[in-house]
Amino acid sequence: MRRLKEDRLASILFITPSVILLAIFVYVFIGWTGFISLTKWNNVLPDYTFVGLHNYKNLFANMRFQIDIHNTVIFTIVFVSSCLAIGLLLALLIDQKIKGESFFRNIFLLPLAISFIVTGVVWHWLFNPGSIQLGSIGVNQLFDKIGLGFLKCGWYTDPRIGIIAVAIAAVWQFSGYTMALYLAGMRGIPAELREAAAIDGANRFQTFRYIILPFLKPITFGAIIILGHISLKIFDLVVAMTGSGPGFSTDVPAYFMYDTTFRGNHFSQGASIAIILLLMVSSLIIPYLVYTTRKEGQA
Amino acid sequence: MKIRISRIVLYAVLILLAIFYLIPIYIMVVTAMKSFSEVSLKTMWNLPSKLSFESFRTAWLGSTKGGFRGLSGSFLNSVLLVVPAATISAMLGSMNGYVLTKWKFRGSNILFPIILFGMFIPYQSILIPLVRALQEFHIYGSIPGLILVHIVYGIPITTLIFRNYYITVPTELVEASKIDGASFLGIYRWVIFPLSTPGFAVAMIWQFTSIWNDFLFGLIVTPNPKSQPITVALNNLAGSYIVQWNVQIAGALLTALPPLLIYIFLGRFFLRGLLAGSLKG
Numbered sequence: 277m278r279r280l281k282e283d284r285l286a287s288i289l290f291i292t293p294s295v296i297l298l299a300i301f302v303y304v305f306i307g308w309t310g311f312i313s314l315t316k317w318n319n320v321l322p323d324y325t326f327v328g329l330h331n332y333k334n335l336f337a338n339m340r341f342q343i344d345i346h347n348t349v350i351f352t353i354v355f356v357s358s359c360l361a362i363g364l365l366l367a368l369l370i371d372q373k374i375k376g377e378s379f380f381r382n383i384f385l386l387p388l389a390i391s392f393i394v395t396g397v398v399w400h401w402l403f404n405p406g407s408i409q410l411g412s413i414g415v416n417q418l419f420d421k422i423g424l425g426f427l428k429c430g431w432y433t434d435p436r437i438g439i440i441a442v443a444i445a446a447v448w449q450f451s452g453y454t455m456a457l458y459l460a461g462m463r464g465i466p467a468e469l470r471e472a473a474a475i476d477g478a479n480r481f482q483t484f485r486y487i488i489l490p491f492l493k494p495i496t497f498g499a500i501i502i503l504g505h506i507s508l509k510i511f512d513l514v515v516a517m518t519g520s521g522p523g524f525s526t527d528v529p530a531y532f533m534y535d536t537t538f539r540g541n542h543f544s545q546g547a548s549i550a551i552i553l554l555l556m557v558s559s560l561i562i563p564y565l566v567y568t569t570r571k572e573g574q575a
Numbered sequence: 576m577k578i579r580i581s582r583i584v585l586y587a588v589l590i591l592l593a594i595f596y597l598i599p600i601y602i603m604v605v606t607a608m609k610s611f612s613e614v615s616l617k618t619m620w621n622l623p624s625k626l627s628f629e630s631f632r633t634a635w636l637g638s639t640k641g642g643f644r645g646l647s648g649s650f651l652n653s654v655l656l657v658v659p660a661a662t663i664s665a666m667l668g669s670m671n672g673y674v675l676t677k678w679k680f681r682g683s684n685i686l687f688p689i690i691l692f693g694m695f696i697p698y699q700s701i702l703i704p705l706v707r708a709l710q711e712f713h714i715y716g717s718i719p720g721l722i723l724v725h726i727v728y729g730i731p732i733t734t735l736i737f738r739n740y741y742i743t744v745p746t747e748l749v750e751a752s753k754i755d756g757a758s759f760l761g762i763y764r765w766v767i768f769p770l771s772t773p774g775f776a777v778a779m780i781w782q783f784t785s786i787w788n789d790f791l792f793g794l795i796v797t798p799n800p801k802s803q804p805i806t807v808a809l810n811n812l813a814g815s816y817i818v819q820w821n822v823q824i825a826g827a828l829l830t831a832l833p834p835l836l837i838y839i840f841l842g843r844f845f846l847r848g849l850l851a852g853s854l855k856g
Contacts, residue, residue, distance in 0.1 A: 283759040287678035290670050290759070294730050295686070301727045302693040305701035305708075312703055369589050382842060383593045386600070389838035389845065390831045391788035393806045397813045397827040398599045401820055404616070413616045421620070448599065453849065460850060502853050509697045512790040516810055533699045538795065543703055550699040561695040565688040 306554065313547035320541045331548040341549070343524045344532050347439045351528065352507035354443040355450070359503050360496060362447065363454025368484075370455070371462050381459070385452040392449070396516025399445035403431035403517075432518045435525035442517055442526050446510065454499050461495040462488060501564045505557050529553050607631060607825035614821040630825035634812070643818055644800060646826050649808035652797075653787055653833075656718055656804055660725035661782035667726070668733020668778050673767050675734070676741040677749045678759065687738070694731035694852075702795055709796065721796045721804070725786045732785075733778045736851050740774035741767070773844075780841055781848030784834040805830050 313332070316325040335341050366384050370377055387395065405428075406413040412420050416428040431441040465488065473483045511530035518526040520535070529549055537546025606619060610627035637645030671690070675683055705724065706715060714720035744767065752762045793804040800808070809830045813823040838845050 279756075279758070283678070284680070286759040287674045288680065290763075291674045291686075294667050294671050294690070294734070297727045298690060298693050298730060300708075301701065301705070301724075302696065305704040306696070308704040309700050309702075366592065369585060369592075372585055374585065374589065380589055380593060382839075383596050385842070385846065386835070386838065387596065388849065389784060389834045391790065391806050391834070393788075393790050393810050393813075394827045394831045395599070397809065397823055398603055400813070401616075401619070401824065402599060402602060406616070410616060413619060417617075418620060448596065452596075456846060456849060457853060498853050505695060511699075512806075515790070515794075516813060530697060530699055534794075537703065546699075547703055550697065550702070553697040554700040557695060557697050561692070565691055565695075569684070569688045569691075 309547045309550055312544055313551050315544050317543040317547075318541070318545055322543070327544075331544045332552075335545065335548050335552070340524050340527065340532060341529070344527050344529045347524075347526065347528055348508060351439050351443050351446075351510065352504060354440055355446050355507050356500060356503045358443070358447040359451045359454045360499060362451040363456075363499070364458055364492070366451065366455040367458035367462060370459060381455075384455055387449040388452050390449070392512035393516045395445055395449050396513045396518075399441075399448070400432075400517045403441050403445075405430045405433055432521060432526055435521070435523045438518065438521045438525035439528075442510075442514060445517060446507075446513055449513075450503065450506070454503070457495050457499050458492060461492050465491050498564070498568075501560050505560050508553060508556050508560075603824055603828045603831075606821050607828045609821060611819070611821070614819070616820070630819075630821045631829065633819075633822045634826035634829055641817055643812065643815060644808070646805055646808050646812065646829055648801070649803045649805045650829065652718060652802055653805040656721055656725065657783055657786045660722045660729065660786050661779045663722075664726045664729030664733050664782050665775055665778040667730050668735075668737045669768070669771055669774060670763075671730070671734040672737025672739075672741045672774070673763055675738050676744075677746060677762075677767070687734075690734055691731050693728065694735075698728070698791055702791075706795060716797055716799055716802065718797070718802050721792060721802070724792050724796055725782075725789070728792075729782050729786070732848075732852065733782065736778045736781065736848060737771075737774050739851055740771070740777070744770055776841070776844045777847045777851070780837060780844045781851075784837060784845065784848075787834050 311324075314326060314328060316323045316327050316330075370381055370384075374380070402414045404414045405416055411417075412428060415431070419425055419427045429437065432438045469487055470483060473487050478486070509530055510528055511534065514526055514528055514531050515534075520527040520531065530553060533546045533549040533553070536542040536549070602619065605622060606614065607630050608626050608628070609623040610625070610629055613623060613627075614630075633641075633645070635645045635647050635650075637643050637647075674680075675687055709715035709720045709724075712720075714723065748766055749762055752766050757765065787804075788806065789804070790806040790810065793807040794810075797803050797807070800811075803811075809823075809826050812818050812826050
């Protein structure tokens, strides 16, 4: 009996360092940031005069922040839907019992191993639209070569589509992730189910529609949450590829926060952006965390 | 006949997609291998007429004439950062996973998602207090400071990886050891830890790549060039107008190389870490 008590204590001590570290570095720090967002610290020296929601009001009236929210919405839509569609396509193609399966799979997954900074540097040059003296370079030049010249555009230098250019680079990096999720899901479909469908005379499309798709529904749900929260947090890629862009056309909240806090010393404004980001991410992640861990608890 | 045509279409589509995915890799390799005299934006798609490692050398060593630093110092910084941070965060994850699966206590099911939340937060929401706290402890701007940061924010994912792994280890093994009189620590040391190699492989490889690829913490915690990790140094190199673009690209390739090698040789473990991140074990 004493032994059990000692073991119990030992088990708590084992997990305590991590719990204390996370309690401080995650929860206390978030509270601290929340507090800063309610103060007047918009200069180098800390000023903890309480100003209520003043910083938030200013923020929502701020043109740059409005553009950022707009950009985030467009980025999220392009990024999430493209990753889902391309990932599903890749998984379906690879699932056809093809030769060189692992070769293809590895190519599509490869970009995931690379830093966003590397991706940003390379796509910065690929999407460089060139100039009058230079003519077309990068992707535009490639379009010219293969007869798709009508697709040429200014990419991130064009304020109307700049954020989409950033999203394309992000899709290049992350579509392999959805492919991997979908493939894992498809491999989990019992072979008997597909065989039964074949015996019942289902064609390929019907098998896909009535057997495979329903299986992939929870995976799609999870992927939307994970990809969606990545879109909200996107930062590195923007820094390395474009920065704020012309007229803040590729600016995002995470970049605004960095810019205004660590370059502009507007700590309270930065803190309020961070809290809004956190609230957006939490609204996706917390229900998901509760749902997945509770489901596991029942199993 | 019909089947054969559809197979040809299938492979054609796959090959086209593979080419699309390899375009940035192609540009990186081709550009980095060209000599300075041959590099031109106008001919960026062409293969080099002869191999040259000038770009790599300049990206690695920098240029006193051009007045910029090479990546060699920050490459070393990244190594010094990644090895202890990945090892210690994996160790902590293993300890947590052991308790959360084999020594459940009241509230442990609630504690788990509270731990996991830390891996999803936008780090912007902790940066200002983080800088202040690190300054307070006089480790701001240093590699040890950055190591601490990566250990702490690595705990959620390593805990998740090990929890998912230890669930597959039969609890009867632990129960039998208890009856034999083994203590909490004894069971960890002699039963669980020796079985943990696959868990450590997944957790350490995941941590190695994500810490190597991290940019935000490096940017904020180590602003001085002497202790910068390689991603921050690469971004400075690429953001500088005096650095030729082939040098930037060669630098990008150098930065990508360690995680790429890991991916090529240990991709299996990398993939498992990736799937663990979406909470599916």
